[in-house]
Amino acid sequence: MFENIGEMLVLFWRTLMALPMTWRQRHKVFEQFFEIGNASLLMVCILSFFIGGETALQTGPFLAERSFGGYLGGIVGYSVCRELAPILMAILIAGRIGSAMAAEIGSMRVYQEIDALRTMNINPIHYLILPRLVAIAIALPMLVLFAILVGWVGGAVVSAANNRIDIPIQAFFKNLQEVVQFRDVGNGLFKSFCFALIIGVVSCHQGLVTIGGPRGIGRSVTKAVVNSIVLIIIFDYILTRVLLK
Amino acid sequence: MSAPDSNHDGVGVEVRGLRKSFNGQEVLKGLDFKVEPGEIFVIMGPSGSGKSVLLKQVIGLELPDEGEILINGESIQSPDVMEKHRMAMVFQSGALLNSLTVGENVGLYLSEHRLKPPEEIGRIVAENLEVVGLKGTEEKMPSELSGGMKKRVAIARALIVEPELILYDEPTSELDPVSAVVIGEEILKLNKRTHVTSIVVSHDRELAFGVADRIAVINDGRIVAIGTPEEVKNNADPMVQGFLRADIKRPTKNNL
Numbered sequence: 001m002f003e004n005i006g007e008m009l010v011l012f013w014r015t016l017m018a019l020p021m022t023w024r025q026r027h028k029v030f031e032q033f034f035e036i037g038n039a040s041l042l043m044v045c046i047l048s049f050f051i052g053g054e055t056a057l058q059t060g061p062f063l064a065e066r067s068f069g070g071y072l073g074g075i076v077g078y079s080v081c082r083e084l085a086p087i088l089m090a091i092l093i094a095g096r097i098g099s100a101m102a103a104e105i106g107s108m109r110v111y112q113e114i115d116a117l118r119t120m121n122i123n124p125i126h127y128l129i130l131p132r133l134v135a136i137a138i139a140l141p142m143l144v145l146f147a148i149l150v151g152w153v154g155g156a157v158v159s160a161a162n163n164r165i166d167i168p169i170q171a172f173f174k175n176l177q178e179v180v181q182f183r184d185v186g187n188g189l190f191k192s193f194c195f196a197l198i199i200g201v202v203s204c205h206q207g208l209v210t211i212g213g214p215r216g217i218g219r220s221v222t223k224a225v226v227n228s229i230v231l232i233i234i235f236d237y238i239l240t241r242v243l244l245k
Numbered sequence: 246m247s248a249p250d251s252n253h254d255g256v257g258v259e260v261r262g263l264r265k266s267f268n269g270q271e272v273l274k275g276l277d278f279k280v281e282p283g284e285i286f287v288i289m290g291p292s293g294s295g296k297s298v299l300l301k302q303v304i305g306l307e308l309p310d311e312g313e314i315l316i317n318g319e320s321i322q323s324p325d326v327m328e329k330h331r332m333a334m335v336f337q338s339g340a341l342l343n344s345l346t347v348g349e350n351v352g353l354y355l356s357e358h359r360l361k362p363p364e365e366i367g368r369i370v371a372e373n374l375e376v377v378g379l380k381g382t383e384e385k386m387p388s389e390l391s392g393g394m395k396k397r398v399a400i401a402r403a404l405i406v407e408p409e410l411i412l413y414d415e416p417t418s419e420l421d422p423v424s425a426v427v428i429g430e431e432i433l434k435l436n437k438r439t440h441v442t443s444i445v446v447s448h449d450r451e452l453a454f455g456v457a458d459r460i461a462v463i464n465d466g467r468i469v470a471i472g473t474p475e476e477v478k479n480n481a482d483p484m485v486q487g488f489l490r491a492d493i494k495r496p497t498k499n500n501l
Contacts, residue, residue, distance in 0.1 A: 116340035
C-alpha cells in the first residue's frame with residue numbers, strides 16, 4: 001500500500017513538473033475535456049436535480065412542521081454546494097471517467113503501446129498523463145458548479161411542489177441568498193478540484209501499473225474506482241475540517 | 246533532439262555479462278555477444294528463453310541486474326546515449342496506438358518532437374507507407390488492418406526515426422507464410438538501403454536463415470551457439486540441432 005502511495009506521489013510530482021508542456025498538449029487536453037464533459041453532463045444534471053430535491057424532501061417537512069420552513073433554502077443550498085455536489089459528482093466521475101482512464105492506459109500498457117512511446121523518446125507522462133490530469137482538474141469543478149445550480153433548482157422545485165413543505169420558489173431562493181455565500185461555493189469547487197486530482201492520479205497510476213491481459217485491465221479499473229472513492233471520502237473529511245468556518 | 250538525417254550508418258552493439266531476474270527467477274544468465282555495425286543479427290531460441298527480455302534491455306526499456314550494454318562503446322545507461330543514437334523497435338504485436346490513425350502512428354515521432362511541419366510529415370508518412378507497400382492507408386485505424394499490415398505499419402513507424410539500430414521482436418509470429426516472407430524482405434531491403442544495424446528476435450527458422458548475417462541461439466538464458474547461418478546449422482550441440490530440426494512426426498500404428 002505504501003509503495004503505491006509513494007508511486008502515486010511521484011507520478012503527481014512528475015506531472016506537476018510537466019505542467020509547462022500543457023500548451024503543447026492543448027489539443028489532447030481539449031479532447032479529454034470534451035470527453036469528460038460529453039460523457040457526464042446529462043448524468044450530472046439528472047443526479048444533481050434529484051440530490052437537491054431529495055435533500056429538500058428529507059428536511060422540508062420536518063422544518064415546515066416546526067415553522068422553520070423559511071430556512072429550507074439556506075439548508076439545501078448550503079449542503080448541496082459545500083458537501084453533496086462535490087462528493088457525489090466526484091464519485092460519479094470516478095466511476096465514469098476514472099475507470100475509462102485506467103482502462104485506456106492499462107490496455108496501452110498491456111499491449112506495449114507505452115513501451116512503443118518510450119522507444120520513440122516520447123515521455124508517457126507528457127503524452128498521456130498530463131492532458132488527462134489537466135482536463136479533469138478543470139472539468140470536475142465546472143461540472144460541480146453546474147451540479148450546484150441544478151441541485152438548488154431541484155430543491156426549489158420540490159419545496160414548491162410538495163404539499164407538506166409548500167415553500168414558494170422565490171422564498172426558497174431568498175433564504176438561500178441570505179445564507180449561502182460565494183465563499184461556500186468556492187469551498188465546494190476547491191474540494192472538487194482536489195477530488196479531480198485524486199481521481200486523475202489514482203486512475204492513471206493504476207493504468208500504468210497494469211500487468212497481465214484483459215483480466216489485469218479489469219483489476220486495474222476496479223482498483224482505480226474503489227481507491228479513488230475511498231481517498232475522496234477520506235480527503236473530504238480532511239478538507240471539510242480544514243475549510244470549516 | 247535534432248532532425249534525423251538521411252545519411253546514417255548502423256551502430257555497433259556489445260552485450261557484456263548480462264543478467265536479469267524476475268521474482269527471483271533468473272531469465273538471462275550472463276550473455277556476451279557483439280553485433281557489428283550494419284549487421285543483421287538474429288537471436289533464436291525456444292519460447293521463454295529470454296529473447297524478448299534481452300531486446301527490451303538493449304533498447305533501455307528495462308535495466309539489467311548485472312552486466313552492461315554498449316552502443317558504439319558507450320553504456321546505454323550513460324545520460325545522453327539514448328538521445329545520441331536513433332533506435333527503434335518493431336514490437337511483436339506491432340504496438341500501434343489504437344486511438345490514432347495509421348498516418349498519425351507513423352508520423353508520431355516527427356509530430357511529437359516537432360521535427361517537421363505537418364505538411365512535410367504527411368509527405369514523409371506517405372513515402373514510408375509506400376516503402377512497406379501500404380500506400381494510401383493513412384486514414385485507416387489499426388483495428389482495420391490485418392496482422393501482417395500492422396507489422397508493416399510498425400516497420401514504417403520505425404523507419405521514420407531513420408534508426409541506426411532497429412530491433413525486431415518476433416516479426417513474423419502469427420503471420421501466414423506469404424506475409425512472413427514480405428516482412429523478411431522488408432528487413433533485408435531496409436538493411437541494404439540504410440545500413441542500419443538490425444537485431445531480430447525470432448523462433449522462425451526460415452526467417453532467421455533467410456535474413457541473418459549471424460545467428461545466436463539462446464536456451465535457458467544462455468547463448469548455446471553463435472556464428473554465421475552455416476556455422477550454426479553445423480553446430481553439434483544437441484539442443485541446437487533439436488531446435489533447428491524440430492519436426493512433427495506422424496503417429497504410426499505402432500506408437501499410437
